[in-house]
Amino acid sequence: MTKIEKIVLSYSGGLDTSIILKWLQETYGCEVVTFTADLGQGEELEPARAKAEMSGVKDIRIVDLREEFVRDFVFPMLRANALYEGQYLLGTSIARPLIARHLVGLAREVGADAVAHGATGKGNDQIRFELAVNALDPSIKVIAPWRQWNIRSRMQLLEYAEKHRIPVPSDKRGEAPFSIDANLLHTSTEGKSLENPAEVAPDHVYQRTVDPVDAPDTPEIITVGFERGDPVSVNGKAMTPAALLTELNGLGGRHGVGRLDLVENRFIGMKSRGIYETPGGTILLAAHRGIESITLDRAAAHLKDEIMPRYAELIYNGFWFAPEREMLQALIDHSQAFVSGEVTLRLYKGSASVISRASPCSLYSDDLVTFEESTIAFDHHDAEGFIRLNGLRLRSWAARNGR
Numbered sequence: 001m002t003k004i005e006k007i008v009l010s011y012s013g014g015l016d017t018s019i020i021l022k023w024l025q026e027t028y029g030c031e032v033v034t035f036t037a038d039l040g041q042g043e044e045l046e047p048a049r050a051k052a053e054m055s056g057v058k059d060i061r062i063v064d065l066r067e068e069f070v071r072d073f074v075f076p077m078l079r080a081n082a083l084y085e086g087q088y089l090l091g092t093s094i095a096r097p098l099i100a101r102h103l104v105g106l107a108r109e110v111g112a113d114a115v116a117h118g119a120t121g122k123g124n125d126q127i128r129f130e131l132a133v134n135a136l137d138p139s140i141k142v143i144a145p146w147r148q149w150n151i152r153s154r155m156q157l158l159e160y161a162e163k164h165r166i167p168v169p170s171d172k173r174g175e176a177p178f179s180i181d182a183n184l185l186h187t188s189t190e191g192k193s194l195e196n197p198a199e200v201a202p203d204h205v206y207q208r209t210v211d212p213v214d215a216p217d218t219p220e221i222i223t224v225g226f227e228r229g230d231p232v233s234v235n236g237k238a239m240t241p242a243a244l245l246t247e248l249n250g251l252g253g254r255h256g257v258g259r260l261d262l263v264e265n266r267f268i269g270m271k272s273r274g275i276y277e278t279p280g281g282t283i284l285l286a287a288h289r290g291i292e293s294i295t296l297d298r299a300a301a302h303l304k305d306e307i308m309p310r311y312a313e314l315i316y317n318g319f320w321f322a323p324e325r326e327m328l329q330a331l332i333d334h335s336q337a338f339v340s341g342e343v344t345l346r347l348y349k350g351s352a353s354v355i356s357r358a359s360p361c362s363l364y365s366d367d368l369v370t371f372e373e374s375t376i377a378f379d380h381h382d383a384e385g386f387i388r389l390n391g392l393r394l395r396s397w398a399a400r401n402g403r
Contacts, residue, residue, distance in 0.1 A: 004028045006112040007143060008103055010129070011036050013048025015168060017118045019157060020145045021055050022164050024116055028143075033059040033110055037099050040066045040184025040242065051167070061106060065098060066184055070241035073098050073320075074185055078284055079229045079339075080304065080332045081292075082312040087262055089278045089285065090315050091186025096125055097320035100132030107140050116143040124266050128318035135321035178205065184245055186258075186278040197263050197273040208249065208277040212256030212350030219348035221355070222251060224287040226343070229336025231284055245280045252279025255347040267317040283345060283352045290343040290354035294362045300335050307331070 007024055011017045011034035024032050034052045038045055045062050052060045073094050084090055103115040115133060119125035121144070130142045151157055161168050179191040189205050203211065225233035232238060234247050252258050258279035266272050292301060307328055314325045341359025345352050367376045 066242040096128035114141040131318040190274040215256040248280030256350040258282035
């Protein structure tokens with residue numbers, strides 16, 4: 001085994017990473033620094049510090065990354081209207097490069113030669129973490145315990161915890177009904193009782209959104225303000241990125257907005273069923289497309305829609321720091337120069353519907369589209385030549401085919 005002097009571990013304080021912490025200390029016999037990212041997961045993170053201290057960790061880092069997460073990762077992705085496989089808002093995928101960036105930065109700071117994560121060998125997260133580290137600092141080694149140790153079952157995990165006197169909460173001793181990943185953008189729930197896609201997900205899976213059936217019977221009207229493609233206000237009130245997303249999560253959650261039951265194709269090569277809740281992100285996607293509809297040129301908007309699936313796939317597959325993603329980001333960001341204004345939406349029974357949009361940079365012309373007399377010179381006869389030229393190839397094709 002390669003000699004490792006110091007390791008930085010991505011540490012949640014949960015059962016898996018608590019066991020991984022002990023395993024790293026035993027296996028490599030070196031100092032382990034723990035790094036815990038506050039991404040708005042809605043959990044108290046200080047207990048993670050106490051658990052790390054109990055395991056003899058001297059250097060414990062708990063960092064609030066909520067603003068950085070939304071500003072530098074969620075919002076750039078939102079500018080692209082990114083959806084993986086046409087539905088998934090990439091809530092888990094977009095958090096991994098941020099965590100990896102801080103793992104690498106901390107490793108450099110403390111002189112560690114390796115970082116470690118708790119992702120399993122079947123999932124996407126192992127790829128996302130490790131490709132990010134490869135791009136940021138190839139000299140740093142990556143340790144993935146789930147691909148190295150001999151633990152193969154939950155029972156063996158619990159036996160290891162008991163052997164090493166690692167506290168196991170009573171609710172963790174039984175078979176977990178499902179696995180949850182949460183941050184400020186979304187909640188992802190998968191595995192165990194959700195593994196059969198033919199079974200309806202139980203109501204208690206949903207944590208951030210009310211059932212649309214039980215949502216208020218009265219619609220709620222909200223307005224989202226944009227500057228250069230990024231949301232900056234809700235109902236006229238300017239907010240920081242994290243505060244704005246938090247506000248929209250609350251608004252969308254109580255109206256049942258942002259639920260998704262999805263069978264997706266993992267990069268590793270298998271299908272997976274997940275339940276996602278992204279209330280604020282769903283509102284922002286609708287609002288952003290609404291403001292783009294009046295501020296983007298037709299060809300520019302269509303080009304964005306063409307590259308979006310490729311951009312979303314890059315994020316899903318872990319290539320956030322790859323040159324092709326950065327190239328696409330430059331194109332997307334350039335398109336947002338005039339994407340400013342306000343969008344009004346109606347939240348009602350699980351939907352977020354755009355009902356009006358306005359911008360000082362609008363390309364929409366009342367005078368041009370009106371059915372009434374227009375002050376803008378538009379000769380209806382011009383359409384005849386336009387149609388004839390576009391029909392030229394069709395007439396030739398039809399003549400050849402004997403039509």
